[in-house]
Amino acid sequence: MAPSEREKMAAGEWYSCLDDELDRLRVLAREAVHSHNTLAPAERGQAAPALIRLFAGFGEGAFIEAPFHxxxxxxxxxxxxxxxxxxxxxxxxxxxxxxxGSMLGPAVQIYCAEHHKDRASRAAGLEVARPVTIGRDVWIGGAAVILAGVSIGDGAIVGAGAVVTRDIPAGATVVGNPARPATRK
Structure with a gap:
């Protein structure tokens, strides 16, 4: 039996995001996100219960401000x-x-999907998913973008508005688009 689109996604293979099972899973996520974003802060707590249940892991003292997606x-x-x-x-x-202990500033975006470069394949919904790993005690400034497949080492700092296209070593500070080591003047 051929692998499902979800199985191909999980394996890091090209898959079609235009798939009924994946669509149902995205609907579940949208419902949990809606709950998080519309609950009163006192009811939401650290994150909406539906969102916490959806996540693979939600550590002690973790906190997600609203809105979130x-x-x-x-x-x-x-x-x-x-x-x-x-x-x-x-x-x-x-x-x-x-x-x-890592902190993400406002409007930080993390993208795991890379869309196909071929126009017809892209129109067919083909994409590949690559993991993102952010180490301990990392600070990511507001509106930074972290692209698919990137790892950020412990204690690193990503400047506001940076676009991270490559791995960042532990303790490094990067800024700009594409993100590169910060220089002192």
Whole structure:
């Protein structure tokens, strides 16, 4: 039996996102996100219960401000004390793991999917999913974008508005588009 589109997605193979099973999973995520984004802060707590249940892992003291958006949710793991500021977007077609004590500023975006470069294949919904791993005690400034397949090492800093296209070593500070080591003047 041929693998399903979800199985191909999980295996890091080309898959069609125009698939009934994947669509149903995205609907579940949208419902949990809606709950999170519309609950009163006192009811929501650290994150809406529906969102916490959807995630692969939600550590002690983790906190997600509203609004928030994710693609599937079940691929997201937040370790202890992770903080996501308002407007963060995680399109988690592959695992996204965020290490303990890491903080994401407002409007940070994490994209796991790479769309096909061939126009006809792209129109058919073909994409490939690559994981994103963010280490411990990382600071990602507002409106930064983290692209598919990137790993960010422990203690790294990503400047506001940076576009991260490559791995960042532990302790490094990067800025710009594409993100590159910060220089002192």
């Amino acid at each position: 994710c693609g599937y949710g079940f691929n997201i793991t937040l370790a202890d004390r992770v903080y996501l500021n308002a407007g963060c977007v995680i399109l988690d077609s592959a695992p996204v793991i965020i290490g303990a």
